[in-house]
Amino acid sequence: MKVTQISVFMENKNGRLAEITKLLASKKISLRAVTIADTADFGILRLIVKEPDRTRDVLLEAGFTARETDVLAVAMEDKPGALADVMELFEKNNVNIEYLYSILAGKGDKADIVFRVEDLERGQILLKQNGYNRPLDL
Amino acid sequence: MIWNAVRESEAPEKRRTRQLADLKDLVARLYNRVPFYKERFDAQGVKPSDIQSLEDIAKIPFTTKDDLRETYPYGLLASGEEEIVEVHTSSGTTGTPVVDAYTQNDMDIWAEVMARCLMMAGAERGDVIQNGYGYGLFTGGLGVHYGAHNIGCNIIPVGGGNTERQLQLMRDFESTVLTCTPSYSLYMTEVAKEMGLEMADLKLKSGIFGAEPWSDNMRREIEEKMYLTAYDIYGLTEIIGPGVSNECSEHNGLHINEDHFYPEIINPETGEVLPDGEKGELVFTTLTKTGTPILRYRTRDITWLERGECACGRNLVRMHRLLGRTDDMMIIRGVNVFPSQIENILMEIEETQPHYQIVIDRGQSHLDDVELRVEVEPQFFSDETKQLERISQKIATAMKNKLGVNLQIKLVEPKSIERSMGKAKRVIDKRTL
Numbered sequence: 001m002k003v004t005q006i007s008v009f010m011e012n013k014n015g016r017l018a019e020i021t022k023l024l025a026s027k028k029i030s031l032r033a034v035t036i037a038d039t040a041d042f043g044i045l046r047l048i049v050k051e052p053d054r055t056r057d058v059l060l061e062a063g064f065t066a067r068e069t070d071v072l073a074v075a076m077e078d079k080p081g082a083l084a085d086v087m088e089l090f091e092k093n094n095v096n097i098e099y100l101y102s103i104l105a106g107k108g109d110k111a112d113i114v115f116r117v118e119d120l121e122r123g124q125i126l127l128k129q130n131g132y133n134r135p136l137d138l
Numbered sequence: 139m140i141w142n143a144v145r146e147s148e149a150p151e152k153r154r155t156r157q158l159a160d161l162k163d164l165v166a167r168l169y170n171r172v173p174f175y176k177e178r179f180d181a182q183g184v185k186p187s188d189i190q191s192l193e194d195i196a197k198i199p200f201t202t203k204d205d206l207r208e209t210y211p212y213g214l215l216a217s218g219e220e221e222i223v224e225v226h227t228s229s230g231t232t233g234t235p236v237v238d239a240y241t242q243n244d245m246d247i248w249a250e251v252m253a254r255c256l257m258m259a260g261a262e263r264g265d266v267i268q269n270g271y272g273y274g275l276f277t278g279g280l281g282v283h284y285g286a287h288n289i290g291c292n293i294i295p296v297g298g299g300n301t302e303r304q305l306q307l308m309r310d311f312e313s314t315v316l317t318c319t320p321s322y323s324l325y326m327t328e329v330a331k332e333m334g335l336e337m338a339d340l341k342l343k344s345g346i347f348g349a350e351p352w353s354d355n356m357r358r359e360i361e362e363k364m365y366l367t368a369y370d371i372y373g374l375t376e377i378i379g380p381g382v383s384n385e386c387s388e389h390n391g392l393h394i395n396e397d398h399f400y401p402e403i404i405n406p407e408t409g410e411v412l413p414d415g416e417k418g419e420l421v422f423t424t425l426t427k428t429g430t431p432i433l434r435y436r437t438r439d440i441t442w443l444e445r446g447e448c449a450c451g452r453n454l455v456r457m458h459r460l461l462g463r464t465d466d467m468m469i470i471r472g473v474n475v476f477p478s479q480i481e482n483i484l485m486e487i488e489e490t491q492p493h494y495q496i497v498i499d500r501g502q503s504h505l506d507d508v509e510l511r512v513e514v515e516p517q518f519f520s521d522e523t524k525q526l527e528r529i530s531q532k533i534a535t536a537m538k539n540k541l542g543v544n545l546q547i548k549l550v551e552p553k554s555i556e557r558s559m560g561k562a563k564r565v566i567d568k569r570t571l
Binding site for chain 2 (some may be wrong): 054066
């Protein structure tokens with residue numbers, strides 16, 4: 001299913017991440033997924049939260065550079081080969097993946113993975129047609 | 139309108155005749171009254187009587203900033219101390235300050251040339267001039283102030299800083315002319331945005347920007363964001379402060395008030411005087427001042443001169459917008475680079491802001507490492523690292539192609555580079571040579 005990811009531009013300097021997490025904590029924003037893509041000079045913090053619009057506004061108001069991006073969150077069986085099946089599906093149908101990461105500790109026997117794909121609509125239809133349609137519990 | 143058409147549109151031959159008379163008078167005065175100049179002349183074997191034409195000015199030794207520092211505070215005074223009515227000094231951030239001591243005659247000249255400059259930028263009686271240049275020892279604030287009063291404009295002496303109040307004043311008193319540094323004007327637009335103030339709703343028609351180098355691209359950005367026409371003003375404490383030259387409505391160079399400040403362009407290495415149109419270091423002789431007049435002062439500013447009738451009706455010689463400074467020039471791995479070039483290149487790249495900082499360091503390899511810190515436009519921020527790296531790469535390639543040097547590009551957060559209220563700190567040189 002389609003979810004909204006928040007990404008935040010971070011210069012590589014001391015305390016920047018701590019500032020962001022502190023800010024989010026003070027606004028009682030709970031993180032469902034968090035990951036950082038980093039290069040030598042900067043990092044991009046990516047977050048999945050329950051209220052993306054509010055989170056983005058909180059960050060922008062505090063002077064951070066943040067934006068929303070639609071991504072696909074896929075709930076799958078927590079067993080070997082589950083991710084491989086989804087990857088194969090995407091590969092066969094030429095859905096390019098920009099990056100992926102997992103959602104924090106899912107419940108029961110399900111594992112949740114976030115996919116950033118080039119063609120979101122196509123990816124979404126494909127997942128639905130193949131039974132990956134359990135709603136994500138945020 | 140032209141403030142003083144008799145002087146600003148005078149027949150060139152007539153002007154030259156007066157310039158020569160003033161030069162002869164000045165040289166005789168300085169030779170007789172200022173030991174510093176007498177020693178210099180004697181050492182070169184030059185006598186005041188050797189000056190028989192304007193071209194003979196080339197026989198006169200140059201005066202440098204170091205000379206001014208060594209004679210601090212009153213070593214170059216050509217009048218009696220009791221004749222001085224006002225003193226200004228440069229900031230002294232790079233050493234002992236330099237002094238400009240004004241007699242009443244000099245104050246009158248200053249008010250005259252500043253009135254000309256303001257009028258070149260469209261100011262007239264009835265205009266409200268919001269003066270964002272600092273008041274005090276810095277010549278910017280008071281120079282504009284005296285010129286505005288001379289015309290009879292209403293001046294709001296707000297000075298630098300206090301940006302929110304600046305904008306409120308601008309709105310409430312319907313300021314029509316803004317004077318401040320170009321980088322500060324762009325900062326104002328950012329603050330206005332945060333305040334929810336539409337620049338388009340203000341009454342500004344002209345902005346007179348100076349005290350730091352800026353480019354035509356920056357001019358376009360300021361004009362677009364501030365809904366005004368931007369004019370370049372030039373001046374320096376050593377000569378009089380602001381009022382040395384200003385752009386007119388034609389925006390084809392800055393008219394130098396040459397009946398008071400005689401310009402030359404020299405080859406900075408050999409000191410040879412260059413013909414009109416050739417680029418070199420700008421040199422000034424203050425023909426008419428009496429407090430601390432100066433002979434052939436080397437400004438370290440690089441530009442060229444152009445003569446002829448201007449469509450604005452003046453024929454005062456024009457200097458091109460500054461290309462850089464002989465001392466601002468960075469030598470990076472043997473290549474001469476001016477900050478203004480970097481600014482111009484950045485302006486061509488839509489994904490970045492014109493806010494930048496250059497940090498030069500000498501790395502372990504003993505080569506110069508130059509880091510160019512550039513702010514990302516928020517709308518171009520992407521969740522993908524490769525998009526941001528593409529922006530970095532685009533900047534690096536443009537710099538390499540146009541400057542011939544490799545710069546390390548560091549993208550930084552919007553608004554993270556310090557905004558200046560006065561002169562922007564563009565270059566941080568950590569090299570210890």
